[in-house]
Amino acid sequence: MGTLIDFVLHIDSHLVNIVNTFGGGWTYLILFAIIFIETGAVIFPPFLPGDSLLFAAAALAANPTYHLNIWIFIAIFLIASIGGDSLNFFFGKKVGNVLTTHQLFGKFIKQSDLNKARGFFDKYGAMAIFLARFMPIIRTFVPFVAATSNFSYSKFVKYNVSACVTWVLICTGAGYFFGNIPFVKEHFSLVVLGIIVISLIPAVIGLIKGKMSTSKEA
Numbered sequence: 001m002g003t004l005i006d007f008v009l010h011i012d013s014h015l016v017n018i019v020n021t022f023g024g025g026w027t028y029l030i031l032f033a034i035i036f037i038e039t040g041a042v043i044f045p046p047f048l049p050g051d052s053l054l055f056a057a058a059a060l061a062a063n064p065t066y067h068l069n070i071w072i073f074i075a076i077f078l079i080a081s082i083g084g085d086s087l088n089f090f091f092g093k094k095v096g097n098v099l100t101t102h103q104l105f106g107k108f109i110k111q112s113d114l115n116k117a118r119g120f121f122d123k124y125g126a127m128a129i130f131l132a133r134f135m136p137i138i139r140t141f142v143p144f145v146a147a148t149s150n151f152s153y154s155k156f157v158k159y160n161v162s163a164c165v166t167w168v169l170i171c172t173g174a175g176y177f178f179g180n181i182p183f184v185k186e187h188f189s190l191v192v193l194g195i196i197v198i199s200l201i202p203a204v205i206g207l208i209k210g211k212m213s214t215s216k217e218a
Helices: 002-009 011-040 051-062 070-101 111-124 127-132 138-148 153-178 182-186 188-217
Strands: none
Touching: 011 051, 011 070, 011 138, 011 188, 051 070, 051 153, 051 188, 070 138, 070 153, 111 127, 111 138, 127 138, 127 153, 138 153, 182 188
């Protein structure tokens, strides 16, 4: 866990190491895999960097030193996020209820996170698919929950594509235009931490409201 936290907080330095070690082509593939797995593989812990990774990658693309193409990043992040969510949805559609109760795979899916996503989906309905894309952890489980709630894929993909396009453009746009500002570069870890905190605010507010509602009912 410590290694993962270090990777997230110092993601700019780690991405530079990846580029220098593997070159541009492999860098695109590695980052594609990270974003795809973040939401595509529901049995893995949903703590891989998402928003901060897009921001940092776009910042590197804006720096001519690394010879990275922002349009390639936008394309692979769109494919990875849409494809990952779709895989997650089909996971839920085919083996959702079986997977969560399976003796082996059930251990990899935290029931508390699944319950939060289900409550979020029940509250906001189809709009939860769009909103969840901007909320770490929740976005990993909402496609899965939508599928187990007999939500149609044709309806799911409409909200999902619009969410992924908006998410990718906002995160990469912010990184490309602001990531190389001297202040941002010097305090990149704080900026990443700020991105994480901001993205978690809706989930925290929802959790507080849920506990307050439970207290009132009690």
